[in-house]
Amino acid sequence: MDVQAVLNELRERVMAAHQQRQPLRIRGAGTKDFYAQDAGAASAPLRDSRTDVTTAPATEGNTPDAAPDSSVLDLRPYRGIVDYEPSELVVTARCGTPLSEVEAALADRGQFLAFEPPAFGGDPTIGGVIAAGLSGPRRMYAGAARDFVLGTTLLDARGNILRFGGQVMKNVAGFDVSRLLCGSLGILGVITEVSLKVLPRPRAEETLRFEMPSRQAVEAFNRWSGQPLPLSGAAWWDGVAWIRLSGASSAVRAAQERLGGERVDPTEATRWWDALRHCQHAIFQSASSQDRTLWRLSLPDTTPPLSLRGDPLIDWGGALRWYACDPQSGDEPRKAASAAGGTAMCWHGPAPASGRFHPLQPATATLTRRLKDRFDPHGIFNPGRMIAGL
Amino acid sequence: MNQSDVAAALRQVLPDDCILSRDEELRPYECDGLSVFRQKPMLVVLPRTENEVRDVLVTCRRLEVPVVARGAGTGLSGGSTPHESGVLLSLARLNRILKIDPVARTARLQPGVRNLKVSEAAAPHGLYYAPDPSSQIACSIGGNVAENSGGVHCLKYGLTVHNVLAIRGLTIDGELLELGGGAPDHPGLDLLALVIGSEGLLMVVTEVTVKLIPRPQLARVVMASFADVRDAGNAVAAIIAAGIIPAGLEMMDRKATVAVEPFVKAGYDLSAEAILLAEADGTPEEVADQIAEIERVLQAAGATAMVVSSSEAERLRFWSGRKNAFPAAGRVSPDYYCMDGTIPRKNLGPMLEAIEDMEARYALRCMNVFHAGDGNLHPLILFDANTPGEWERADRFGAEILELCVRLGGTITGEHGVGIEKINSMCVQFSEIERDAFFAIKAAFDATGLLNPGKAIPSLARCAEYGKMHVHGGALPHADIPRF
Numbered sequence: 097m098d099v100q101a102v103l104n105e106l107r108e109r110v111m112a113a114h115q116q117r118q119p120l121r122i123r124g125a126g127t128k129d130f131y132a133q134d135a136g137a138a139s140a141p142l143r144d145s146r147t148d149v150t151t152a153p154a155t156e157g158n159t160p161d162a163a164p165d166s167s168v169l170d171l172r173p174y175r176g177i178v179d180y181e182p183s184e185l186v187v188t189a190r191c192g193t194p195l196s197e198v199e200a201a202l203a204d205r206g207q208f209l210a211f212e213p214p215a216f217g218g219d220p221t222i223g224g225v226i227a228a229g230l231s232g233p234r235r236m237y238a239g240a241a242r243d244f245v246l247g248t249t250l251l252d253a254r255g256n257i258l259r260f261g262g263q264v265m266k267n268v269a270g271f272d273v274s275r276l277l278c279g280s281l282g283i284l285g286v287i288t289e290v291s292l293k294v295l296p297r298p299r300a301e302e303t304l305r306f307e308m309p310s311r312q313a314v315e316a317f318n319r320w321s322g323q324p325l326p327l328s329g330a331a332w333w334d335g336v337a338w339i340r341l342s343g344a345s346s347a348v349r350a351a352q353e354r355l356g357g358e359r360v361d362p363t364e365a366t367r368w369w370d371a372l373r374h375c376q377h378a379i380f381q382s383a384s385s386q387d388r389t390l391w392r393l394s395l396p397d398t399t400p401p402l403s404l405r406g407d408p409l410i411d412w413g414g415a416l417r418w419y420a421c422d423p424q425s426g427d428e429p430r431k432a433a434s435a436a437g438g439t440a441m442c443w444h445g446p447a448p449a450s451g452r453f454h455p456l457q458p459a460t461a462t463l464t465r466r467l468k469d470r471f472d473p474h475g476i477f478n479p480g481r482m483i484a485g486l
Numbered sequence: 487m488n489q490s491d492v493a494a495a496l497r498q499v500l501p502d503d504c505i506l507s508r509d510e511e512l513r514p515y516e517c518d519g520l521s522v523f524r525q526k527p528m529l530v531v532l533p534r535t536e537n538e539v540r541d542v543l544v545t546c547r548r549l550e551v552p553v554v555a556r557g558a559g560t561g562l563s564g565g566s567t568p569h570e571s572g573v574l575l576s577l578a579r580l581n582r583i584l585k586i587d588p589v590a591r592t593a594r595l596q597p598g599v600r601n602l603k604v605s606e607a608a609a610p611h612g613l614y615y616a617p618d619p620s621s622q623i624a625c626s627i628g629g630n631v632a633e634n635s636g637g638v639h640c641l642k643y644g645l646t647v648h649n650v651l652a653i654r655g656l657t658i659d660g661e662l663l664e665l666g667g668g669a670p671d672h673p674g675l676d677l678l679a680l681v682i683g684s685e686g687l688l689m690v691v692t693e694v695t696v697k698l699i700p701r702p703q704l705a706r707v708v709m710a711s712f713a714d715v716r717d718a719g720n721a722v723a724a725i726i727a728a729g730i731i732p733a734g735l736e737m738m739d740r741k742a743t744v745a746v747e748p749f750v751k752a753g754y755d756l757s758a759e760a761i762l763l764a765e766a767d768g769t770p771e772e773v774a775d776q777i778a779e780i781e782r783v784l785q786a787a788g789a790t791a792m793v794v795s796s797s798e799a800e801r802l803r804f805w806s807g808r809k810n811a812f813p814a815a816g817r818v819s820p821d822y823y824c825m826d827g828t829i830p831r832k833n834l835g836p837m838l839e840a841i842e843d844m845e846a847r848y849a850l851r852c853m854n855v856f857h858a859g860d861g862n863l864h865p866l867i868l869f870d871a872n873t874p875g876e877w878e879r880a881d882r883f884g885a886e887i888l889e890l891c892v893r894l895g896g897t898i899t900g901e902h903g904v905g906i907e908k909i910n911s912m913c914v915q916f917s918e919i920e921r922d923a924f925f926a927i928k929a930a931f932d933a934t935g936l937l938n939p940g941k942a943i944p945s946l947a948r949c950a951e952y953g954k955m956h957v958h959g960g961a962l963p964h965a966d967i968p969r970f
Contacts, residue, residue, distance in 0.1 A: 183723040184830050184861075206729055235670065242676055243648050250923075258920045264828040265860035266645065266900035268634045268683045269908075269915055270943065271927050275647070275679035284675075296729035322591050322613065324700040324769065346771035396668035398590045415670045438669035454673040459663050463930055464675050470926035482674065 099190065102174045103257075103288065109169060110286065111255035113476045120169045120476050122282040124192060124221030128228050130444070132281070133453050134480040171223055174288060177201055179263070186246060186263045188291040191223025198222050202294055210238035210295045212373045223287050229279025232373035233329040233340070236321070236397065236412045238295070242278040247291035250277060250284070253472040263291045282478040283486065284471040298328070298342035300349075303365035304357035306337040310401050310410060313337040317413040318398050325351045330413035331372055333379075338368060372411055379409045379418055380444075388420040389445030391429040395438035402432045418443070430454060451484065487549050489528050492573065495549055496531060499541035504579075506530040515574050518561040519621070522823070522877060523906055527554070527568030534579045536656070536692040543690065544660040546573055552939050553658065555686040557597060557629030560621040562824055563905030565633065565685045565941060572939075577628050580692065583607050590668070591698045592651060597628025597691050601635075604696065613698035616643035619901070620809050627694050634683030636901035638734045638808065639765075641859035643699070645901070647682045654693035655681075658932045663689055680927065685903050686938040688931040702767035705733060707801050708780050710789040711758030715739055718760035719834035721787035722858045725764060726831075728783050730776060734765040735859030736808050739838070742853040742866070743807065746814035752807035755791055762789075762858065763804060811855045811866070819851070819868035823880045827891030828862045828900035840890055841865055848883040850876070862900035863891070889914050904942045912942075913949035921949070 097105075113120045129135065175192035182205040189198055196219045202208050212232025213225040226248070231240040247261030250273070261267055261274035277287055308316065313332040320327060320339070326347045329340030339355065341348045352359070360368070371377040383390035393408075397415035402408075405425070408417040419429050427448035433440035439454035456464065461483065468475070468486055480486065493507050506512060507529050517524045528551075533539045546553045552572030559566060568574045581598035588611035593604055601622040605614040618637035619625055625635070631653060634646045643649070652666035666678040681688050712718040718737055725732065738746075738761055743754040754761055762784070766776035777794055784792060795801035807814075815822040829837055838854065845852050851868045865887055869880040888898040888911040898904070898911040912921070924943045928935070944952070 181830075181832070183727040184832065185726060186830075229676070239644070239648060240670065242679055243644065252919075252923070256919045258917070258923055260920070260923075262895070262897055263830060264862075264896050264900070265641065266636055266828050266857070266862045267897040268901055268903055269897045269899050269912060270904070270920070270924050271688075272634070272647065272679050272683055273923065273927070275676055276927075278679075279676050296731065299729070318589055318591075322588060322611070322700055324612075324702050326768075326772075344768070344772040344775050346775050347769050350769050350771055394669040394671035396590060397670075412670065437667060439671070439673055441673070456674045457664065459661055460665070460674055460677060463663075463677060466930035467675065467927065470930060471923070 097173070099174060099176060106169065106171070106174060106251060106286065106288070107255040107257075110251055110253065110476070114253045114255070114474055117474045118476060119167055119479045121165070121167050122169050122171065122227070122286055122478055124171050124224035125194070125219055127216045127218040127220040128224060131228055132481045133451055133484055135452060169286065171221060171286070175221070178289065182207055184263070185265070185294050186291055187294050188247075188263060188289065189222045191221060191286070191288050191290065193222045194219045195222055195225055203297070206297050207294045208297045209244065209292065210234055211241045211244055213241060215374050217374055217376055222290060226278050226290050227280060227282050227287055233331060233369055233411055236330075236415060237328045242275045244293045245274045245278045245290065246293055248274040248277050248287050249289035251286040251288050253285060253474065253476055257288070261291065265293065281482045283468055283482050285477060300345035301328070301340065301342045302348050302352055303329075303360040303368065304339045304341070304352065304355060305360050306339070306357045307335055308337050309335065310407065313410065314398070314400065314414040320355070321397070321413055325355070327413075329369055332410040333377070334407065340365070340369060377409055379420055383420040383444055386420070387423065387445075389423045389425070390443045391419045391421055392441045392443045393417045393419065393429060393433045393438055394440075395433060395436050399436045399438065402436065404429055404432055453482070456483065487551055487571070492549060492551055493529055495545050496529070496542065496573075499545055500531060500533060500538055504532050504534065504538065506532070515556070515559070515568060515576070518556065518559045518564060518566045520562050520564045520567070520905070520907055522821075522871065523564040523567045525568045525570055527574035528571050530574045530576060532576045532579050536580075539575070539577075539580075539690060539692055540656050540660045542573065542575055543656055543658055546936060547658050547660065547934060550934065550936065552936050553690075554938050555632070555690050557626035557632070558600065558624050560625040561629060561633060561903065561905065562826070563899065563903040563907040565903050565905035565938070567906050569939060575690065577626070577690075584693070586611070586698075588613065592668070592695055593698055594693065594695045595627050597626060597631070597694060599627050601625050601627060601630060608698045609701070611698075612701055614701050615696055616649055616699055617646050620812065627696070628691050631682055631691050631694055632684065632686050633901070633903040636857070636862065638736055638805070638857065640857075641735060642731050642733045647679055649697050650678070650682060650694060651697055652695040653678060653681060653691050655689045655691040657689050658934055658937050666695070668695070683903070685905060685942040687928055687942055688937065690937070702733070704770050704773045705765055705767035705801060706773050706777055707734070707763050707765040707795045707804050708777060708784065709754075709793045709795075709804050710762045710764070710784045711755040711791040712760045712762065712788065713758065713790050715760040715838050716835040717788045718762050719831065719858070721762060721784050721789065723831055724783050724787045725780060726859075728779065730779060730783070732764045732776075732780065732859060733767040734763065736763045737761070737856040737858040738808060738811065739854040741851065742811055742855050745818045745853055746807040746811055749814045749817055750806045750810050752803050753793075754807055758790065763808060808855065811864075815853060815866045815868060820870040820872065821868070821877070823867040823869065823884055824902070825863065825865045825867065825884050825887050826899045826902040827888050827896055828860070829891050829894045829896035831858065831861045833894040833896070834858075837863065837890065837894060841887060844883055844886055848879045850879055850883055852883070857900070860900070861896065885911060906941055909941070909944045909948065910952040912944050913952050918946060918949070921946070
C-alpha cells in the first residue's frame with residue numbers, strides 16, 4: 097500500500113472514531129505503553145535487555161497484543177524518511193519510521209539526534225519519540241527533544257491534516273504548536289510527520305570516572321557546568337561519577353587534562369551511556385525483580401542528596417534521579433521532589449493515589465483541559481493517558 | 487468605553503503616576519520599532535509590581551477594554567502597536583534583576599530588564615545569556631519572550647525558547663500561571679514553549695528565569711570575500727556539511743557592506759559581491775583547529791580573500807558592521823523596511839536573484855544581510871515615506887519576498903514575529919484550518935480576545951480580503967489600519 101493510501105486509511109479511522117465518539121489508542125512500536133497516567137504496574141517495560149523487549153513484532157500485519165484491539169491506531173505502516181539534507185541539518189520522517197532507521201541514515205552522513213531519545217531496549221517509532229518527548233543523557237548539554245523539533249504535521253480529530261513549523265531553524269510564524277505537540281502523548285491528535293534539527297556527531301568523545309560520594313558529585317557537576325568545558329554527560333551511581341566530554345579533539349583533550357579522573361575504555365563508556373539512555377541500567381532490572389517502586393525525579397540540578405532511603409542513579413548532572421523505593425513508602429519521593437522544586441513520576445510499580453505522573457498545578461490543568469476540548473472535542477485520542485478523566 | 491471612564495477605573499487600582507492619558511504623554515507610545523504603523527493608544531499604564539499588573543488586567547477584563555503589552559518598544563513587526571480603544575501596558579518599570587544564581591547558572595528577571603544587562607550582571611561569574619538580538623542594548627527580556635528572539639549566535643546556542651527555563655505571568659483573567667521551573671522536565675503539555683513567541687496574545691509575563699552559560703574562553707572570526715553571492719551561499723552549506731557548527735555564520739551583500747563601511751569602518755572588502763563572517767568559539771586549541779578548518783573549506787568554496795581576527799577588538803570591529811546594518815540603512819535612505827523570512831539555505835541563490843528582479847520592478851533598492859547559518863534573511867528595502875507611493879511599493883515588495891519564502895519551503899518570519907506587519911502573509915503560510923487551531927489556542931488562554939487583538943493571526947475575513955486584493959492588485963494593504 098502506498099503511503100498516501102495508508103494516510104487516507106488513518107484519516108478515515110480517525111473521522112469514524114470522532115463521529116462515533118469511540119476512543120483511539122495511538123500507538124507506534126509500543127515501547128512506551130507503560131508511560132501513561134493510566135498504565136497498570138503490569139505493563140511497565142522492565143525486562144531483560146537481552147530479550148526482545150518491545151511488544152512490537154517485526155512483521156507487519158500482526159498486532160502487538162494477544163488479541164487484535166480495534167481501539168488501537170497502529171501508526172507503524174505510515175513510515176519512511178521524507179527528506180534528509182545533511183547540509184540543512186534537518187531530517188523529516190513519517191511518524192511510523194523506526195528510530196533505528198532515522199539514526200542509521202544520520203550516522204551514514206556523520207550526524208545524529210543530539211537529544212539521545214531512549215529506545216527502552218526496543219525500536220520506537222520517531223512519532224512516538226516526539227509524542228513522548230523524552231531525552232537521554234545529553235539533554236542538559238545539547239538540549240531536549242522539544243529543542244530539536246522544527247515542524248510537525250498533525251492529524252486532528254476531524255481528520256484534517258495541519259502543518260506547523262517547518263524545515264527551517266528559525267520560525268516564529270504562528271504559535272509554536274510543534275513544540276506543544278512534543279510530549280503531548282497524543283492527547284491533541286496524531287503526529288503524522290516530524291522535522292527535526294540534527295547535528296554533526298562530535299569528532300571526539302571521552303568518558304572519565306571519579307570515585308566520589310553523591311553529594312560531592314552533584315557539587316562537581318554544577319561547578320563544571322559553570323565552566324567552559326565540552327560536557328555531554330554527567331552521571332553518578334554506586335560511588336562513581338561518570339563524565340562524558342564531546343567535541344573537537346583538542347577541546348576534549350584539554351578538558352580531560354584539566355579534570356583528571358580515570359579514562360574509561362570507549363566500549364565500556366558506550367555501554368554505560370547507552371544503558372542510561374535506554375533505561376537499561378541495573379537499577380531498572382533490580383526494581384523489577386525485587387518488587388521495588390521505581391521513581392523518576394526531575395529536579396533543579398543543584399539539589400543536594402534527598403533524604404530518601406537508598407542511593408539514586410543520578411543523570412543530567414544532578415537534574416534526573418532514579419530511586420528504587422519500598423512500595424510502602426507511598427508518594428514520599430513525590431513529596432521530596434516537590435519540596436526541592438521538582439516533580440516525580442512513578443515509573444514502575446503500583447502508582448500512588450496522587451497518580452503515576454506528577455499532578456499538574458490547577459491553573460495548568462485547566463488550560464490543558466481547554467486545549468484538549470478544542471482540539472479533540474469528543475475526547476477520542478488517548479483518553480486518560482496524560483490526565484485521569486481527560 | 488471612553489478614555490475618562492477607563493482612566494477613572496484604573497485610578498482606583500493604580501497610583502496616579504502610573505497612568506498616562508494626555509496627548510503629549512501618549513505620543514511616544516504610538517509605535518514600536520516598526521514606525522510605519524502608528525496608532526495612539528487610549529491610555530498608557532506603567533505598573534511597578536505584579537499586583538498592579540494584575541489589577542490592570544482584571545479592570546480591563548471587567549470593562550472589556552483591549553490590552554496591548556509592551557516591553558522596550560524595539561519590536562520590528564508592530565507587535566506592540568497600540569489599539570485605538572485599548573490600554574497600552576508598559577512593563578518598563580518591572581526592570582529588576584531578581585537573582586543571579588552562579589551555582590545553578592540561572593537568572594531570575596523582571597520582564598523589563600534589558601537583554602544585554604543580563605549578560606553584564608552574569609559576567610563576574612564567567613557566565614552570560616546567549617540570545618543576542620541586534621537590539622540587545624535596548625530590547626527587554628519580556629519582549630524577547632513574546633517574540634522568541636534570536637540573534638547572530640542562535641545556530642549554535644539557540645533562540646529564546648532554548649534558553650528560558652521558566653516564566654511567571656498572568657492571563658487576562660488575572661490568573662497566575664507558572665510555566666517551566668528549575669527542574670528540566672515537566673509533566674503535562676509544554677505550555678512554556680507555546681507561550682514563548684506568542685506575541686502577547688496568551689498572557690502577560692511578569693517574571694522570566696533564563697539559563698546562563700559559561701562564556702567561551704576565546705572567540706575568533708573569519709571574514710571571507712566572494713565574487714558571487716551564490717558562491718558565498720554554497721560556502722555556508724560546505725561549512726555545515728564539513729561537520730562544523732560555527733558560533734555565528736553571517737552574510738552581507740555588497741549593497742549592505744557599501745552602506746555600513748563608511749559608518750563603522752569595519753574594514754569590509756568593498757570589491758566583494760558578498761562577505762561571510764564565520765565565528766569559532768571555545769578553548770584556544772579548539773578555536774585554532776576550527777578556524778583552520780573553516781579557512782580550508784572557504785578556500786575550497788572559492789573565497790577570494792580571507793582575514794582572521796587577531797584580537798578581541800578586531801573581532802568586535804568585524805561584527806560591528808553586521809550589528810549596525812539597520813542604522814546604516816537609515817543613513818543611506820530616509821526609511822527602510824526590514825524583512826525577516828527564513829528559507830532552506832540551498833535556496834539562497836534563487837531568492838537573491840528574485841530580490842534583484844523585484845528591485846527593478848518596484849523601483850526600490852534592497853540591501854541584504856543574512857543569518858546565513860540558519861537561513862534567516864533580512865532584506866532591507868530602502869524607501870522614502872515622504873515620496874507618494876514609495877511605502878506602498880515597499881510594502882508590496884516585502885509581501886512578495888515573504889510569499890517567495892513560503893514557496894521555497896521557508897517561513898514569513900524567523901525571529902521578528904508576525905505582529906501587525908505580516909498578518910496578511912499569514913494567510914499565505916497557513917490554511918484556514920491551521921489558523922483555526924491558532925484561534926483555538928488563543929481562546930483557551932484568552933476567551934475574551936482582549937489581549938493584543940488583531941495581531942499575529944489573521945481572521946478569516948481578513949484573509950478573504952487579502953485574497954481579493956491579490957486578484958485586483960495595487961490596492962492598499964492594511965487599509966483598515968490608521969496612518970498618521
